[in-house]
Amino acid sequence: xxxxxxxxxxxxxxxxxxxxxxxxxxxxxxxxxxxxxxxxxxxxxxxxxxxxxxxxxxxxxxxxxxxxxxxxxxxxxxxxxxxxxxxxxxxxxxxxxxxxxxxxxxxxxxxxxxxxxxxxxxxxxxxxxxxxxxxxxxxxxxxxxxxxxxxxxxxxxxxxxxxxxxxxxxxxxxxxxxxxxxxxxxxxxxxxxxxxxxxxxxxxxxxxxxxxxxxxxxxxxxxxxxxxxxxxxxxxxxxxxxxxxxxxxxxxxxxxxxxxxxxxxxxxxxxxxxxxxxxxxxxxxxxxxxxxxxxxxxxxxxxxxxxxxxxxxxxxxxxxxxxxxxxxxxxxxxxxxxxxxxxxxxxxxxxxxxxxxxxxxxxxxxxxxxxxxxxxxxxxxxxxxxxxxxxxxxxxxxxxxxxxxxxxxxxxxxxxxxxxxxxxxxxxxxxxxxxxxxxxxxxxxxxxxxxxxxxxxxxxxxxxxxxxxxxxxxxxxxxxxxxxxxxxxxxxxxxxxxxxxxxxxxxxxxxxxxxxxxxxxxxxxxxxxxxxxxxxxxxxxxxxxxxxxxxxxxxxxxxxxxxxxxx
Numbered sequence: 057x058x059x060x061x062x063x064x065x066x067x068x069x070x071x072x073x074x075x076x077x078x079x080x081x082x083x084x085x086x087x088x089x090x091x092x093x094x095x096x097x098x099x100x101x102x103x104x105x106x107x108x109x110x111x112x113x114x115x116x117x118x119x120x121x122x123x124x125x126x127x128x129x130x131x132x133x134x135x136x137x138x139x140x141x142x143x144x145x146x147x148x149x150x151x152x153x154x155x156x157x158x159x160x161x162x163x164x165x166x167x168x169x170x171x172x173x174x175x176x177x178x179x180x181x182x183x184x185x186x187x188x189x190x191x192x193x194x195x196x197x198x199x200x201x202x203x204x205x206x207x208x209x210x211x212x213x214x215x216x217x218x219x220x221x222x223x224x225x226x227x228x229x230x231x232x233x234x235x236x237x238x239x240x241x242x243x244x245x246x247x248x249x250x251x252x253x254x255x256x257x258x259x260x261x262x263x264x265x266x267x268x269x270x271x272x273x274x275x276x277x278x279x280x281x282x283x284x285x286x287x288x289x290x291x292x293x294x295x296x297x298x299x300x301x302x303x304x305x306x307x308x309x310x311x312x313x314x315x316x317x318x319x320x321x322x323x324x325x326x327x328x329x330x331x332x333x334x335x336x337x338x339x340x341x342x343x344x345x346x347x348x349x350x351x352x353x354x355x356x357x358x359x360x361x362x363x364x365x366x367x368x369x370x371x372x373x374x375x376x377x378x379x380x381x382x383x384x385x386x387x388x389x390x391x392x393x394x395x396x397x398x399x400x401x402x403x404x405x406x407x408x409x410x411x412x413x414x415x416x417x418x419x420x421x422x423x424x425x426x427x428x429x430x431x432x433x434x435x436x437x438x439x440x441x442x443x444x445x446x447x448x449x450x451x452x453x454x455x456x457x458x459x460x461x462x463x464x465x466x467x468x469x470x471x472x473x474x475x476x477x478x479x480x481x482x483x484x485x486x487x488x489x490x491x492x493x494x495x496x497x498x499x500x501x502x503x504x505x506x507x508x509x510x511x512x513x514x515x516x517x518x519x520x521x522x523x524x525x526x527x528x529x530x531x532x533x534x535x536x537x538x539x540x541x542x543x544x545x546x547x548x549x550x551x552x553x554x555x556x557x558x559x560x561x562x563x564x565x566x567x568x569x570x571x572x573x574x575x576x577x578x579x580x581x582x583x584x585x586x587x588x589x590x591x592x593x594x595x596x597x598x599x600x601x602x603x604x605x606x607x608x609x610x611x612x613x614x615x616x617x618x619x620x621x622x623x
């Protein structure tokens with residue numbers, strides 16, 4: 057069967073991206089953000105609080121709670137994994153970095169699954185480039201590998217990926233399982249049993265990590281796509297398994313996931329349609345544009361350049377599958393009010409769609425992406441370096457004054473290892489820019505090297521040069537120290553109205569024993585969330601408690617707590 061394809065690709069255009077370069081980008085990206093930093097507020101810190109409660113035996117393993125409050129997502133597996141790692145930690149100081157190890161592996165899983173999903177989709181007959189009359193077109197395996205490289209580079213380049221993909225939250229675990237499901241469905245025609253296992257683990261993992269509704273929607277849609285592929289395209293897998301067997305495998309895994317969610321009472325239905333206000337739609341549009349750059353413009357270009365395949369009666373797997381996963385996630389983001397954390401799950405599929413734009417990408421658009429990337433990331437990197445120099449030396453004076461104003465009480469420190477790593481990555485960025493400025497027009501993946509490299513470089517600079525500042529402003533460590541200073545005696549502490557992140561920080565960082573206000577246990581101290589005017593709530597009995605101090609976060613006045621002492 058002949059398919060209309062817009063891809064005109066020579067063998068010279070699928071030159072191999074050096075594996076050391078690709079692996080170096082991935083390893084640097086994973087390590088920069090998981091090592092050396094404390095949990096940030098508030099989702100990162102809250103997740104650690106749930107894990108600590110399980111580890112301490114203060115919560116039911118089938119219904120994790122933090123200070124008696126269950127998680128909104130009803131996630132189980134992420135908190136289980138964190139609690140198990142905490143049990144293996146040799147000391148309390150090792151807990152905060154060891155607990156990040158499995159979540160770094162989930163990010164690595166998302167990267168690997170995105171690469172292999174893009175690879176197997178690029179091997180499908182509909183995705184192949186034009187066959188030349190006298191030969192010289194790209195070989196299928198080399199072409200698929202190049203598209204996969206482009207998909208992984210697009211995944212790394214997405215701006216909204218950095219912070220959310222380095223937190224120990226259920227969303228990162230969901231990202232890993234969504235990518236695994238994506239790989240499983242993409243690889244079903246080529247490695248049926250292995251891919252079937254990927255589909256099953258991906259769907260069940262999504263259910264256990266707090267996304268059972270999306271798992272049901274993804275599984276149902278993928279079942280339909282596989283069924284239509286078998287009926288209309290009449291294709292048979294290379295292992296001799298018809299596609300209708302693939303649809304049965306996906307459907308069975310989806311039913312098992314639905315049954316598991318029902319048995320464990322994990323369903324959470326939340327529909328929060330946006331209001332017909334410009335501010336709401338404008339905010340969503342800005343989130344979509346910046347969070348998924350540069351994948352979204354390339355994805356739109358893919359749909360435009362491959363539009364003839366979309367209009368045919370036959371299912372083009374390399375377009376239909378990622379389009380279904382990405383569009384469903386975008387709609388879920390819009391209809392549930394979950395913002396960027398749900399949108400994170402669209403990135404593997406959107407990255408693959410972006411990669412299929414590379415064979416048809418015209419030079420003006422490629423140059424636009426290169427110039428925007430060069431100016432944006434070079435400017436961001438320069439700002440990081442200038443501010444760091446100002447923090448260390450006081451020159452230039454204005455950035456140093458801005459840091460002193462925005463982070464009062466912060467004392468900069470110098471780390472030779474962090475500075476050396478920042479210098480090394482800066483030299484690598486300069487070398488990458490020099491390489492891209494040369495004549496390397498043949499390689500398809502060339503247009504995504506600068507976006508991926510720039511994203512990794514800037515994130516590494518932030519996690520080395522600015523890490524002490526970010527820990528001070530985004531973490532709870534200093535705030536907990538100030539609270540503990542006011543608690544001049546040991547003993548239990550009553551808590552009333554505190555946020556989940558605050559409770560987790562006081563328990564994990566401060567090692568405080570918190571007791572709900574009104575419990576039978578009478579503690580000598582109480583921590584109370586103030587009113588909007590930072591006053592003591594009227595529900596506090598002044599005959600029992602005296603005001604000791606109002607402790608505010610050094611950089612966020614909204615993070616405040618009244619410290620009360622029993623009379």
